[in-house]
Amino acid sequence: MTADDIKQSIVEKLECELVNILGEDGTHFEGTIVSRLFEGLNRVKQHQMVYSALGDKMKSEIHALSMKTYTPSEWEQLKN
Amino acid sequence: MSAQDKIQKTISEHDVVLYMKGNPKFPQCGFSSLATKILEACDTDFYTVDVLQDSEVRDGIKIFANWPTIPQLYIHGEFVGGADIMKEMYENGELVKLLKANS
Numbered sequence: 207m208t209a210d211d212i213k214q215s216i217v218e219k220l221e222c223e224l225v226n227i228l229g230e231d232g233t234h235f236e237g238t239i240v241s242r243l244f245e246g247l248n249r250v251k252q253h254q255m256v257y258s259a260l261g262d263k264m265k266s267e268i269h270a271l272s273m274k275t276y277t278p279s280e281w282e283q284l285k286n
Numbered sequence: 287m288s289a290q291d292k293i294q295k296t297i298s299e300h301d302v303v304l305y306m307k308g309n310p311k312f313p314q315c316g317f318s319s320l321a322t323k324i325l326e327a328c329d330t331d332f333y334t335v336d337v338l339q340d341s342e343v344r345d346g347i348k349i350f351a352n353w354p355t356i357p358q359l360y361i362h363g364e365f366v367g368g369a370d371i372m373k374e375m376y377e378n379g380e381l382v383k384l385l386k387a388n389s
Contacts, residue, residue, distance in 0.1 A: 249367060249371045250353075250365065250366075250367050250371065253353075253367070253368070253370070253371065254352055254353065257353070257354050264354040264355070265348075265354060270317060270355065271355075272317075272369070272370050273370055274370065274374075
């Protein structure tokens, strides 16, 4: 499992403005995900959407995915 | 008692519950360690469940909150989040507010 595999799995299932995944050891990853589908959802629901896009990979191959989720407007604010 | 019933019972009996790997003195994972440090910094009493001691609860807790990772924090029976969300809520002051509101 590489960071690119994770990115691929997320973008296949979830429409995103931006997905950035880092991680070299094959089991621990860090990600930033920006999606307009996160609008109006709390952080728990946002993270659940990403977990659900990853499905069974979360149970077996990925030990940890530390993530930050943002709506496009939150992301814009953060950049400025 | 099923794992789901057991979890429901635990989170109703204790105001603040952290499901973690290991215990606060000897956390067995960096994320569990971070979670206990955050709660300690909030100066709150909390009850911990070591999922490594109970494989039914270890699997069951992932289904309970539809959340595939550990640690998991529950305040007054409500799932609050995992380590990332705890960190964010600690940094923006929401976690302390939530703990105070419920104490």
